[in-house]
Amino acid sequence: MERGSASAGPATGAETATGSGTAVRHHGNRHGRSEAARMAVLEAADDLLVEKGFAGVTIEGIAAGAGVAKQTIYRWWNTKTDILLDAFLQDAAEAFxxxxxxxxxxxxxxxxxxxxxxxxxxxxxxxxxxxxxxxxxxxxxxxxxxxxxxxxxxxxxxxxxxxxxxxxxxxxxxxxxxxxxxxxxxxxxxxxxxxxxxxxxxxxxxxxxxxxxxxxxxxxxxxxxxx
Amino acid sequence: MERGSASAGPATGAETATGSGTAVRHHGNRHGRSEAARMAVLEAADDLLVEKGFAGVTIEGIAAGAGVAKQTIYRWWNTKTDILLDAFLQDAAEAFxxxxxxxxxxxxxxxxxxxxxxxxxxxxxxxxxxxxxxxxxxxxxxxxxxxxxxxxxxxxxxxxxxxxxxxxxxxxxxxxxxxxxxxxxxxxxxxxxxxxxxxxxxxxxxxxxxxxxxxxxxxxxxxxxxx
Amino acid sequence: MERGSASAGPATGAETATGSGTAVRHHGNRHGRSEAARMAVLEAADDLLVEKGFAGVTIEGIAAGAGVAKQTIYRWWNTKTDILLDAFLQDAAEAFxxxxxxxxxxxxxxxxxxxxxxxxxxxxxxxxxxxxxxxxxxxxxxxxxxxxxxxxxxxxxxxxxxxxxxxxxxxxxxxxxxxxxxxxxxxxxxxxxxxxxxxxxxxxxxxxxxxxxxxxxxxxxxxxxxx
Amino acid sequence: MERGSASAGPATGAETATGSGTAVRHHGNRHGRSEAARMAVLEAADDLLVEKGFAGVTIEGIAAGAGVAKQTIYRWWNTKTDILLDAFLQDAAEAFxxxxxxxxxxxxxxxxxxxxxxxxxxxxxxxxxxxxxxxxxxxxxxxxxxxxxxxxxxxxxxxxxxxxxxxxxxxxxxxxxxxxxxxxxxxxxxxxxxxxxxxxxxxxxxxxxxxxxxxxxxxxxxxxxxx
DNA sequence: CATTAAGCGAGACGGTACGTCTCGTCTTCAT
DNA sequence: ATGAAGACGAGACGTACCGTCTCGCTTAATG
CATH class of the missing domain: 1.10.357.10 (Tetracycline Repressor, domain 2)
Structure with a gap:
């Protein structure tokens, strides 16, 4: 799904990939949200959707697929549809x-x-x-x-x-x-x-x-x- | 939702899941399906939908609401959406x-x-x-x-x-x-x-x-x- | 297990679960217990026991294996162990x-x-x-x-x-x-x-x-x- | 059944399902098993056995009696007899x-x-x-x-x-x-x-x-x- | 430079619902 | 009246996820 390329551009704002290291701002907390985890979750979520359909998208499945703890997901999203919506927005926003x-x-x-x-x-x-x-x-x-x-x-x-x-x-x-x-x-x-x-x-x-x-x-x- | 009145009559029962035609009660078939159970299931299903929304419709909830065993539901329907579709068709078919x-x-x-x-x-x-x-x-x-x-x-x-x-x-x-x-x-x-x-x-x-x-x-x- | 030979004779067949006495045989009349059904049940029961163990013995399994209706079993026996006991007694009684x-x-x-x-x-x-x-x-x-x-x-x-x-x-x-x-x-x-x-x-x-x-x-x- | 006193001590909890030895509580292990849940299950199991007999011992019954989720039981035991054996061993081991x-x-x-x-x-x-x-x-x-x-x-x-x-x-x-x-x-x-x-x-x-x-x-x- | 608090991977936990299985009862039809 | 067929209410089975919760580790800003 090439997520990395979708958001690397200047339009996306603060959330760049973790590799760059410069733009990690988020100075409010100690060392901030893991961008890597965020990306992995979004990617895993729509991989699951494409592979197994909506019913096959599961918080546990996403966590497993992303190599992320469930709690990390629940810290930042409320429902699986929130995740899918984030994933969708990231992919599709500028396309139109x-x-x-x-x-x-x-x-x-x-x-x-x-x-x-x-x-x-x-x-x-x-x-x-x-x-x-x-x-x-x-x-x-x-x-x-x-x-x-x-x-x-x-x-x-x-x-x-x-x-x-x-x-x-x-x-x-x-x-x-x-x-x-x-x-x-x-x-x-x-x-x-x-x-x-x-x-x-x-x-x-x-x-x-x-x-x-x-x-x-x-x-x-x-x-x-x-x- | 007045389900009883929607079907052709209290004694009918012709509509099995496939919705065939002639009114047979169910002593024409050798061992008939219980029309009462069927109606109770459909009624319970869309009662639940109206009360608690789609996610609140549950096979167990329908069974409990209809006073019916889960197995009786699984005998005749595969999924909760099949039930809702039957319920919907029975209510809405002639309206249009x-x-x-x-x-x-x-x-x-x-x-x-x-x-x-x-x-x-x-x-x-x-x-x-x-x-x-x-x-x-x-x-x-x-x-x-x-x-x-x-x-x-x-x-x-x-x-x-x-x-x-x-x-x-x-x-x-x-x-x-x-x-x-x-x-x-x-x-x-x-x-x-x-x-x-x-x-x-x-x-x-x-x-x-x-x-x-x-x-x-x-x-x-x-x-x-x-x- | 050669059940047929054990009970086919006129002396046998008396021991129903209820323990009545007269040998019914049901030869010409349509009343009376079906000896064939009784034998099939006993045979199916210990076939199941030998094949699948005690937990694999099931009233429904016996009925299916014997080609007999569940109700026929329940009419004459109370539990699966009653059936197994009858089967056992028939096989083993004279052996000792x-x-x-x-x-x-x-x-x-x-x-x-x-x-x-x-x-x-x-x-x-x-x-x-x-x-x-x-x-x-x-x-x-x-x-x-x-x-x-x-x-x-x-x-x-x-x-x-x-x-x-x-x-x-x-x-x-x-x-x-x-x-x-x-x-x-x-x-x-x-x-x-x-x-x-x-x-x-x-x-x-x-x-x-x-x-x-x-x-x-x-x-x-x-x-x-x-x- | 005085389970607490039967085991080596209130704080012990060393007996995992396999019953090994050293007293660890469970904050030594990284993510520990709940000793409280384990004890509640064992206690509930033989309470049920004594009250209602072997057939009355049910995983669901144990779970309900112990205030524990079924999955917690299945995580640590395979069958109800495994549970009863654990319960029995804990009660009876040193008695003899x-x-x-x-x-x-x-x-x-x-x-x-x-x-x-x-x-x-x-x-x-x-x-x-x-x-x-x-x-x-x-x-x-x-x-x-x-x-x-x-x-x-x-x-x-x-x-x-x-x-x-x-x-x-x-x-x-x-x-x-x-x-x-x-x-x-x-x-x-x-x-x-x-x-x-x-x-x-x-x-x-x-x-x-x-x-x-x-x-x-x-x-x-x-x-x-x-x- | 140590402290310390947030994020994180891990996973046990109490729950709910799933879909399956067997139980024992029942009704119907045929014999 | 018996037997074959099988629908039914009941309820336990073992599984899958839910959302919450500790736990121990890592890490970076703060004191």
Missing amino acids: TPADHGDLAADLRDHLGRLADFLAGSDAGAVFRALLGHAQHDPAFAAVLRARYLDEQRRRDRLPLENAIARGELSAGLDLAFEVDRLVGPLYHRVLVTGDPVDRAFTDRLVDDFLRRPPHPPASAAGGGTP | TPADHGDLAADLRDHLGRLADFLAGSDAGAVFRALLGHAQHDPAFAAVLRARYLDEQRRRDRLPLENAIARGELSAGLDLAFEVDRLVGPLYHRVLVTGDPVDRAFTDRLVDDFLRRPPHPPASAAGGGTP | TPADHGDLAADLRDHLGRLADFLAGSDAGAVFRALLGHAQHDPAFAAVLRARYLDEQRRRDRLPLENAIARGELSAGLDLAFEVDRLVGPLYHRVLVTGDPVDRAFTDRLVDDFLRRPPHPPASAAGGGTP | TPADHGDLAADLRDHLGRLADFLAGSDAGAVFRALLGHAQHDPAFAAVLRARYLDEQRRRDRLPLENAIARGELSAGLDLAFEVDRLVGPLYHRVLVTGDPVDRAFTDRLVDDFLRRPPHPPASAAGGGTP
């Missing part, structure tokens, strides 16, 4: 800033295509689906998942539309949340509900359809809007 | 045949509204979301869920469009699966992913939008079809 | 009437040798040891075992001595129970407690020793009797 | 070093009397009979029982005779195993087989008889002993 080609159609095709690849075709997407599945069972975790990932992802989903508005391609009055629902909703539906495959043809068609229809007025004017 | 008002707009508004109520506002919907969440962890169960519920539900989702085609309101060349994705996808997205509320205004707007835009031609003719 | 050679030494050597062979070297002996073992756990069963087998066996053990008394070889005042304890006790001790092998040399030596020492007077005259 | 009065008759009377009291009249004896009964069903356990108790007990049984040989009271050529069989065999026979009561009169009579008969030459000279 949509490009800005100066053209709404191109931006949307690009973004939806990459979203589809992520959701249906990547290891990280598998972890995400597992987390989203768990969120259906656990409202508290759902809130955490939203705060730590989904809200950010929705902002990214909105970005191409916002850029288009800034460019004047789209009217400023759009209900962006609704439009995003309409763009990505069918994609999530296929991935989460029907299980049908999602390919470029499908996502392009979604974009196509979105662009061909008259922009939808916001809810307050739902009754009478015209293009 | 969409009406046919002879008018596509009315049919869609009605259907999407009822779908939203079901998904977001009913006990049965809570069970369904839990099952769908579990399906994200367990591909085998996902297949079962599709075979036993989702495929049927998708047929129901398609029905208003098919009726409209029969009436000539819509062109016969539509890619119904895609159109259904576009209708219900945003709804599922809100319920499963964003957690935003879904009300009549939202579903009506989805319908509205669907009707206002030119019907989308099938993929092969993506370039140009118009009504 | 000690011969009367008109000579105490010969009679005792013969009897102890056969007893040793039985206890340590026969399938029936294995069943007997299992039953005796179970009797250590279950006083009620111990009582049944004594009533149905051990008392009779002790009578047989006494027989050579009684014959010798009748012949005048031994004094009539002997405490036979004590003398029998002294004859067979060491043998049982080896078989049940130490697990040391018992061969003819050992049993002959017991007899030898018994004969060489002055017969022990009864307790009341412990101080002085001589032959 | 026969005294040495300098007189064979007195030593034997004393030893056999105490052995009879133990076997037939004590709680520990009840446990022992249960273990011996189980050994009839389970050869592997029989071997363990011999290695952990019976061999030692036989040494104790031999001791009075060995002392007498050392004193010159008995000839050095005796087959001690055989002589011990003859001394204690009748006692075990009564206790294990016939169920007849064993009192001092009986054991004294066994000793009496042993002493009155001419010492038996070893097997190799069985044919020709002299008085």
